[in-house]
Amino acid sequence: MHKTQDNRAWFLILPVVILVAFSAVIPLMTVVNYSVQDIFGPGQRYLIGLEWFRETLRDPEVHRAFLRQMAFSGIVLAIEIPLGVLVALALPRAGWKSSLAIVFLALPLLIPFNVVGTIWQLYARPEIGFFGRVINDLGIGFNYTADPISAWVTIVVMDVWHWTPLVALLAFAGLRSIPDAYYQAARIDGASRVAIFRYIELPKMRSVLTIAVLLRFMDSFMIYAEPFVVTGGGPGSATTFLSIRLVNMAVGQFDLGPAAAFSLIYFLVILLVSYVFYTILQRVSAQ
Amino acid sequence: MTMQTQTSAQPAPGIASRLKGSALSSRAIGPILLGLYLCFQMLPIYWLVRMSLMQPGDIMSSSAFLPTAPSFDNYRTIFTDPAWYMSYVNSLSYVALNVVITLSVALPAAYAFSRYKFIGDKHVFFWLFTNRMAPPAVFLLPFFQLYSAVGLFDTPLAVALAHCLFNVPLAVWILEGFMSGVPREIDETAYVDGYSFPRFFLTVFLPLVRAGIGVTAFFCFMFSWVELLLAKTLTSIEAKPIVVAMTRTVSASGLDWGLLAAAGVLTILPGAAVIYFVRNYIAKGFALGRV
Structure with a gap:
């Protein structure tokens, strides 16, 4: 759309800038401050430069948490995006069935994160939970408190359960914007179901799917409460993702300096990856 | 579609049922999968509701699908x-x-x-x-x-x-x-x-x-x-x-x-x-x- 050049528009965005400066810039500056100091107590702090950054980048625990985090985000994106699209394709387009399915589908999105964790902590238990019992009845040994693979399966299935609806609803919104005429034209041309998907539905969903990938990447990369409630990062440190590691450092061990350096690196990684996605998104919506 | 298959295949029942089956399955596969997915979606929530109606002792000892001795005591407490x-x-x-x-x-x-x-x-x-x-x-x-x-x-x-x-x-x-x-x-x-x-x-x-x-x-x-x-x-x-x-x-x-x-x-x-x-x-x- 054509936009007018007018710098007075700054007055309109001033409230947002002030609010975000208060709730983001000041705290971020505090983090930067911590990251270059060694703090022993009130009044006892020493400037130590980039030492904490060097230490964090060399910490093998951090490396492992980072690899785990990448694996987790990769796995959930690889499952949730195709599954969400399939669910969206299967949803009825209109009528009460459509409304009902959407209400059921959206329900997990509005459950507080720790309640999601609580639900799965109980639901996946081998003795008292439906999910855990069914898997064990199939003859597969499943116990998420002792076995790392079970713990990973539980966390991944929980995330798929929790967030696939977001992808499905986004994809559904994209599908609904396709005029009926496109489908009629495809039917006249004798296009196969796969061809309709490939040449009509997928292009129309491209921009909403980019949003879905962006949101899912950011949120899965910051995941904290759900795995923390279910496994507490265990067994051992098998499900200790970046946020869990960070909170342990900052609140558990009160290592403010290293935690702050870690925070900044963490933030920069998300920023970098999201910038790439964001640029792609801008390019897609420009087309 | 389904109607046509049914009527035209009347004389040969064996083929008819096979045809009807395949037509039905291709038509119904979407809703069935969606239904299964929604079950997957609702079951954990049902499990939470089930436990909310039970006493702690019963929760720890039972994995039956229906709640044992359901009551609203927990809600009353809250x-x-x-x-x-x-x-x-x-x-x-x-x-x-x-x-x-x-x-x-x-x-x-x-x-x-x-x-x-x-x-x-x-x-x-x-x-x-x-x-x-x-x-x-x-x-x-x-x-x-x-x-x-x-x-x-x-x-x-x-x-x-x-x-x-x-x-x-x-x-x-x-x-x-x-x-x-x-x-x-x-x-x-x-x-x-x-x-x-x-x-x-x-x-x-x-x-x-x-x-x-x-x-x-x-x-x-x-x-x-x-x-x-x-x-x-x-x-x-x-x-x-x-x-x-x-x-x-x-x-x-x-x-x-x-x-x-x-x-x-x-x-x-x-x-x-x-x-x-x-x-x-x-x-x-x-x-x-x-x-």
């Missing part, structure tokens, strides 16, 4: 104990505050981004967006110190302001999408007719994007209602939200799972009510005005 029900009030009050604050700052900003070019517009837009990417864990300690320093610690306002960190950028983003869908000619006509900017904005423009405002409010409600980490850090006793009250159900005999499950079910209800009211806009809303 509704008669102020420590429980006041935490719901706390949660709802910071969520409401957050929605109001977020919308009142995001509406003018989204308008500016959708209508004007100005120095640094793209940079500010991306900078806002970066805050949506900031992991709340990064901000825990600074937030605690900042809100303690200004005397807001343990008030709903502190949590509401902290949640603006991720809700304001999202709100600007969604609203900008919806506002860009409103033709510029409407603005120009209104100015030609002698409307001042505030009058035009409040009486003409906002009603035009009310679907977008509703959708934005829904998203702000959602992300504020479900957040745990910041809400937990910024409150202690006075403003304790329900998500935090739930993390403290440890008694002498260990965790009271029944009570925890009942509290969990009650945290799902406001969300379910909100979804019900916006069910017809939800599909459009999830496209964030950008389809």
